[in-house]
Amino acid sequence: MNEAIPLSEVLELERCARRDAERRLDAANADLASALAELQSAQSKLVHSDKLACIGQLAAGVAHEVNNPVGYVSSNLNTLGEYVADLLRYINACRTLVIDCANEGRTIVESARNVETLADAIDLDNVVGDIEALLAESNEGLSRVRKIVGDLRDFAHVDGPDLALHDINQLIDKAISVAWNELKYKADIVKEYADLPPVACFAGRIGQVLLNLLVNAAQAIVDRGEIRIRTGQDGHDVWVDVSDTGCGMAPSTIERIFEPFFTTKDVGQGTGLGLHMAYQIMRSHDGEIRVHSEVGMGTTFRLQWPISGPTEGNKVDDDANAR
Ligand SMILES: Nc1ncnc2c1ncn2[C@@H]1O[C@H](COP(=O)(O)OP(=O)(O)OP(=O)(O)O)[C@@H](O)[C@H]1O
Ligand SMILES: [Mg+2]
Incomplete structure (x- = not known):
């Protein structure tokens, strides 16, 4: 026949078992909490790195966008450089004409012909007409570049806490x-x-x-x-x-x-x-x-x-x- 175990012992055993279970539960909870914290920090890093990756990809697109206006602005500047050289030659010829006029017009006809020939050679009407358009287009191109770069900067900028x-x-x-x-x-x-x-x-x-x-x-x-x-x-x-x-x-x-x-x-x-x-x-x-x-x-x-x-x-x- 089994000997009866005193009630106090049974209660003590039950208390020990409960304390043990509670300790293990606490430990498991702590492990879970730290795993959760690690996951959350990994997730926030991932989200941040994804933002950077996304901005990186878009930056490549933006670089492509900027390339086009930069291309035509620099080509316009080359053309404008040639025009300016031609115009300087033209201005010099005009000055000679003016000086010749002052010298009582002996070579005046020859100088005037010179000016006209040069005007034809450099296509003066075209140069004068084109300068304004080139400057306007270059300005527009540069504002586009400024805007694109500004927008990208706004996006890449990490928010302050406010x-x-x-x-x-x-x-x-x-x-x-x-x-x-x-x-x-x-x-x-x-x-x-x-x-x-x-x-x-x-x-x-x-x-x-x-x-x-x-x-x-x-x-x-x-x-x-x-x-x-x-x-x-x-x-x-x-x-x-x-x-x-x-x-x-x-x-x-x-x-x-x-x-x-x-x-x-x-x-x-x-x-x-x-x-x-x-x-x-x-x-x-x-x-x-x-x-x-x-x-x-x-x-x-x-x-x-x-x-x-x-x-x-x-x-x-x-x-x-x-x-
Ligand atoms: N406008 C949409 N039309 C059709 N399917 C969409 C659209 N937007 C999202 N999806 C679907 O939802 C999925 C998840 O979109 P989500 O933006 O989260 O990731 P992703 O575009 O695949 O990759 P990531 O944005 O990280 O480069 C996509 O893969 C696609 O199947
Ligand atoms: Mg997506």
């Missing part, structure tokens, strides 16, 4: 300008901007979301299509729609697009982080990103967030994410 008021329509224009090399062969861009009040946001991060939506839209278009960008206000919120006439998505794809590393693109073309980042960035603005898409019918993404920006708690979260 939320600031921005003109969202202008921010979209900058994103279009930075992504232009990816867009121009694929789509006509149609803008339907509403008059918007200044909107509180982290401009670099919202710009990053817009860039990814624009590049995704262009990549979804096979030959040539349309990308339509609309903005508007809904109560206390601002919204931006980016629509394309591209391939669209099946419901099974739509379900997964915000997952990190989900991509249907070839290796090297997409990392699958763009929309995941967009989702995080919109959440950190107390906003959201929604999608409507049908295979063969195109896709619309909508960004929406409060005009007054995220609440205090989220601002802190967002700053932590940025580090």
